[in-house]
Amino acid sequence: MMESKQFFIHNIHDFVGQTVIVKGWVYNLRSSGSLIFLQLRDGTGFVQTTVIKSEVPKTVFDKAKKITLETSVIIRGIIRADKRSPSGFELTVKDLIIVSLSEDYPIGKKEHGPDFLLTHRHLWLRSRKQWAIQRIRNVIIYSIYSHLEKEGFIKIDAPILTPNACEGTTTLFPVPYLPAWKDPTKPPSMRVSLPDGEIKKEEPYAFLSQSGQLYIEAAIFSHGKVFDFGPTFRAEKSKTRRHLTEFWMMDAEMAFSEHKDNMKAQEKLIIAVVQQVLDKCAKELEIIGRDVKPLEKILKGGFPVITHKEAIEIVRKEGIAIGKRDDFGAESETILSNKFDKPLFIEKYPKEVKAFYMKEDPDDTSRVLNDDLIAPEGYGEIIGGSQREDSYERLLQRMKELNYSIADYEWYLDLRKYGSVPHSGYGIGLERLVAWICKLDHLRESIPFPRMMERFNP
Amino acid sequence: MMESKQFFIHNIHDFVGQTVIVKGWVYNLRSSGSLIFLQLRDGTGFVQTTVIKSEVPKTVFDKAKKITLETSVIIRGIIRADKRSPSGFELTVKDLIIVSLSEDYPIGKKEHGPDFLLTHRHLWLRSRKQWAIQRIRNVIIYSIYSHLEKEGFIKIDAPILTPNACEGTTTLFPVPYLPAWKDPTKPPSMRVSLPDGEIKKEEPYAFLSQSGQLYIEAAIFSHGKVFDFGPTFRAEKSKTRRHLTEFWMMDAEMAFSEHKDNMKAQEKLIIAVVQQVLDKCAKELEIIGRDVKPLEKILKGGFPVITHKEAIEIVRKEGIAIGKRDDFGAESETILSNKFDKPLFIEKYPKEVKAFYMKEDPDDTSRVLNDDLIAPEGYGEIIGGSQREDSYERLLQRMKELNYSIADYEWYLDLRKYGSVPHSGYGIGLERLVAWICKLDHLRESIPFPRMMERFNP
Numbered sequence: 001m002m003e004s005k006q007f008f009i010h011n012i013h014d015f016v017g018q019t020v021i022v023k024g025w026v027y028n029l030r031s032s033g034s035l036i037f038l039q040l041r042d043g044t045g046f047v048q049t050t051v052i053k054s055e056v057p058k059t060v061f062d063k064a065k066k067i068t069l070e071t072s073v074i075i076r077g078i079i080r081a082d083k084r085s086p087s088g089f090e091l092t093v094k095d096l097i098i099v100s101l102s103e104d105y106p107i108g109k110k111e112h113g114p115d116f117l118l119t120h121r122h123l124w125l126r127s128r129k130q131w132a133i134q135r136i137r138n139v140i141i142y143s144i145y146s147h148l149e150k151e152g153f154i155k156i157d158a159p160i161l162t163p164n165a166c167e168g169t170t171t172l173f174p175v176p177y178l179p180a181w182k183d184p185t186k187p188p189s190m191r192v193s194l195p196d197g198e199i200k201k202e203e204p205y206a207f208l209s210q211s212g213q214l215y216i217e218a219a220i221f222s223h224g225k226v227f228d229f230g231p232t233f234r235a236e237k238s239k240t241r242r243h244l245t246e247f248w249m250m251d252a253e254m255a256f257s258e259h260k261d262n263m264k265a266q267e268k269l270i271i272a273v274v275q276q277v278l279d280k281c282a283k284e285l286e287i288i289g290r291d292v293k294p295l296e297k298i299l300k301g302g303f304p305v306i307t308h309k310e311a312i313e314i315v316r317k318e319g320i321a322i323g324k325r326d327d328f329g330a331e332s333e334t335i336l337s338n339k340f341d342k343p344l345f346i347e348k349y350p351k352e353v354k355a356f357y358m359k360e361d362p363d364d365t366s367r368v369l370n371d372d373l374i375a376p377e378g379y380g381e382i383i384g385g386s387q388r389e390d391s392y393e394r395l396l397q398r399m400k401e402l403n404y405s406i407a408d409y410e411w412y413l414d415l416r417k418y419g420s421v422p423h424s425g426y427g428i429g430l431e432r433l434v435a436w437i438c439k440l441d442h443l444r445e446s447i448p449f450p451r452m453m454e455r456f457n458p
Numbered sequence: 459m460m461e462s463k464q465f466f467i468h469n470i471h472d473f474v475g476q477t478v479i480v481k482g483w484v485y486n487l488r489s490s491g492s493l494i495f496l497q498l499r500d501g502t503g504f505v506q507t508t509v510i511k512s513e514v515p516k517t518v519f520d521k522a523k524k525i526t527l528e529t530s531v532i533i534r535g536i537i538r539a540d541k542r543s544p545s546g547f548e549l550t551v552k553d554l555i556i557v558s559l560s561e562d563y564p565i566g567k568k569e570h571g572p573d574f575l576l577t578h579r580h581l582w583l584r585s586r587k588q589w590a591i592q593r594i595r596n597v598i599i600y601s602i603y604s605h606l607e608k609e610g611f612i613k614i615d616a617p618i619l620t621p622n623a624c625e626g627t628t629t630l631f632p633v634p635y636l637p638a639w640k641d642p643t644k645p646p647s648m649r650v651s652l653p654d655g656e657i658k659k660e661e662p663y664a665f666l667s668q669s670g671q672l673y674i675e676a677a678i679f680s681h682g683k684v685f686d687f688g689p690t691f692r693a694e695k696s697k698t699r700r701h702l703t704e705f706w707m708m709d710a711e712m713a714f715s716e717h718k719d720n721m722k723a724q725e726k727l728i729i730a731v732v733q734q735v736l737d738k739c740a741k742e743l744e745i746i747g748r749d750v751k752p753l754e755k756i757l758k759g760g761f762p763v764i765t766h767k768e769a770i771e772i773v774r775k776e777g778i779a780i781g782k783r784d785d786f787g788a789e790s791e792t793i794l795s796n797k798f799d800k801p802l803f804i805e806k807y808p809k810e811v812k813a814f815y816m817k818e819d820p821d822d823t824s825r826v827l828n829d830d831l832i833a834p835e836g837y838g839e840i841i842g843g844s845q846r847e848d849s850y851e852r853l854l855q856r857m858k859e860l861n862y863s864i865a866d867y868e869w870y871l872d873l874r875k876y877g878s879v880p881h882s883g884y885g886i887g888l889e890r891l892v893a894w895i896c897k898l899d900h901l902r903e904s905i906p907f908p909r910m911m912e913r914f915n916p
């Protein structure tokens with residue numbers, strides 16, 4: 001059987017009329033006495049294969065009859081163009097090998113609840129929709145790398161085990177660090193900030209990174225334009241469809257770059273990513289039923305920019321009770337997002353609702369030179385960015401106002417002491433980006449193995 | 459001043475004779491009365507700039523006199539070809555702006571101990587050598603992505619917070635998971651395996667991932683060829699130059715792939731990476747003084763393959779006391795590595811020194827179909843790979859022999875129940891790869907912010 005050429009389904013159009021071998025899994029099947037239809041998945045795509053009783057030896061037809069859902073097989077057959085088939089092609093089986101019979105595959109055609117599916121995530125990933133989502137996620141990841149490479153960004157991997165909080169202390173994951181296991185005395189390199197009340201203050205803990213930003217800021221002095229792209233952690237005690245405890249973020253940081261440049265860089269990245277997905281994932285977008293028109297609309301750029309102040313007025317007019325200096329909740333973001341058919345920049349938030357490192361707006365020192373980028377179609381924030389405070393004195397003063405432990409941030413303050421420059425950056429949440437581009441109802445399908453408040457397995 | 463064109467140093471050859479602006483930091487300086495030499499770094503490279511007293515206004519020369527190490531500046535000047543300069547070019551200053559004066563930069567010309575440098579890692583990254591290493595690391599990362607994209611691999615991000623140990627339980631980092639903070643009862647999704655004696659058994663803990671392999675194995679059934687690339691963690695209680703507690707790994711996994719295919723895939727990747735570094739990092743390799751001949755030698759491939767049995771004989775002949783079925787220590791790896799001028803595959807280790815998931819060698823069931831790839835020049839293991847056990851019964855039996863908690867691995871066993879296929883994969887340690895390619899003495903310089911037994915800051 002092995003004398004024929006192996007092919008992969010995504011190249012099927014190059015093999016019409018040829019006898020080929022394909023290796024994969026049967027994800028669906030039906031038979032009508034003299035015909036057995038095996039829907040095959042090989043990783044690169046899906047194709048219908050047909051076993052015709054009158055055209056194969058009895059042993060082959062008998063093997064085909066034994067095949068069950070998710071059985072792994074090697075099939076030899078002829079590829080034919082077939083307009084009735086959704087893929088436009090079909091494979092007529094000549095011979096087959098059962099690699100491993102799959103008995104009682106637990107995910108069937110019936111509806112399963114989310115808890116069942118999440119417990120079987122290792123199998124659920126095989127479904128057509130989950131296959132398509134992960135393929136799109138993959139193209140998004142590659143497109144971010146290729147865009148940043150073209151723009152001259154250097155990858156600087158920020159550490160995960162850190163002594164500092166980047167985004168507030170209530171969502172920190174503490175990790176008892178090594179010397180704590182052997183020796184209760186703390187070496188000088190183990191000074192830590194502890195979240196209130198959650199863990200014992202006597203033991204040395206590291207924290208799982210909430211963002212690599214502070215670290216990559218250090219690297220702009222060496223490399224100019226840098227980024228990180230890795231997992232980040234927030235011990236979110238809420239179970240909404242927008243929350244994961246572990247998610248991937250790309251942070252970019254640019255020396256000699258100001259607020260407006262920063263927004264331009266963000267727009268350019270989003271356009272590059274969406275362009276790549278549209279170019280490479282037509283099949284996947286069709287499988288998940290994604291209308292591509294709203295995505296095509298954003299390719300021309302010109303994302304609208306409104307101030308926080310203007311945005312507050314808009315949501316108030318829609319009847320939302322929100323203070324003039326409040327941050328936006330999910331409901332407000334949805335309202336704002338639905339007013340525009342492109343991603344929306346909201347800039348210049350009140351400093352008290354944003355992180356300590358953002359630069360004051362010189363035109364209104366109660367606000368900062370930041371931006372949140374709100375995805376269209378109600379998907380909320382996908383990017384948060386800002387120009388960073390580059391004055392040592394103002395940064396120190398801000399940290400004191402907020403009762404930060406200055407000793408823990410001395411290294412970060414050093415960046416303003418030794419050759420400080422205007423600089424800006426942003427962080428993009430991969431799962432929120434995937435959820436928007438795929439138009440998913442819940443973040444949990446955007447990541448291969450989601451971690452949430454009450455789940456960290458399989 | 460701003461009317462001139464901004465340029466970046468890596469493009470300097472395109473700007474000879476032109477008046478341009480460059481923004482960066484002064485990393486070295488000297489003066490001789492009427493001349494001030496400012497060595498400038500802009501992220502993309504290094505160039506000498508010269509301020510000539512007789513050719514600039516007094517105010518400009520006075521500003522130049524104030525400049526200290528690591529002061530940030532914007533300089534306008536003319537680019538000249540200059541054979542005496544190491545870069546081949548020089549910039550004659552016409553005007554300059556001091557962006558921020560740097561006072562008493564702590565890293566000077568004198569020698570600093572490793573502890574001092576690690577404590578100042580956020581500044582140490584600015585040194586020429588550290589700049590070059592991180593640039594090479596960056597090219598290695600991009601080259602891995604582009605090679606895998608070309609080969610059709612889909613990125614599947616494995617989770618960091620996990621309930622299982624992949625590589626033995628002695629080096630696990632436990633993380634108290636959320637419900638433990640509020641509620642001592644464990645929901646069913648919180649079953650955990652606990653390392654012995656280190657932490658309290660009553661509390662639910664997740665563990666930081668030691669490898670994403672088990673998870674990406676699940677995804678081959680959906681995507682065929684997959685990889686992850688992220689941080690992994692080992693609570694190593696040793697302080698050798700080869701150990702970090704946090705390091706980056708790329709794991710690749712391939713369906714319908716056997717032991718020999720697996721080694722071929724590894725060789726192909728290593729060649730692609732080294733080729734890219736040689737093509738793109740000539741300047742950086744020169745800065746760190748890396749002799750490129752040993753790297754060029756490996757480009758033709760044909761990496762030697764010896765068995766564990768043969769390798770034992772070689773090191774025994776060199777006087778190493780090692781048991782016939784032992785794993786190799788650092789000393790043995792160095793001996794083996796020095797016998798060959800290409801990376802060396804050692805295959806078919808005794809099963810008792812390798813992980814539970816490796817497939818038995820059908821020719822000797824006391825051994826497994828694995829390979830370790832040993833870098834040349836004494837750098838030890840950079841890749842570990844194996845064909846995976848695809849028989850449900852044999853895998854279950856092996857886990858029982860090793861006293862694994864079967865319930866925790868049911869999801870992993872499912873992969874052998876539903877459509878099992880022969881499959882193989884490997885994991886490559888990014889820092890060890892960087893250390894070898896850059897010929898570093900210690901892993902700590904291979905990663906931006908190293909974490910070791912007694913250090914997790916800055």
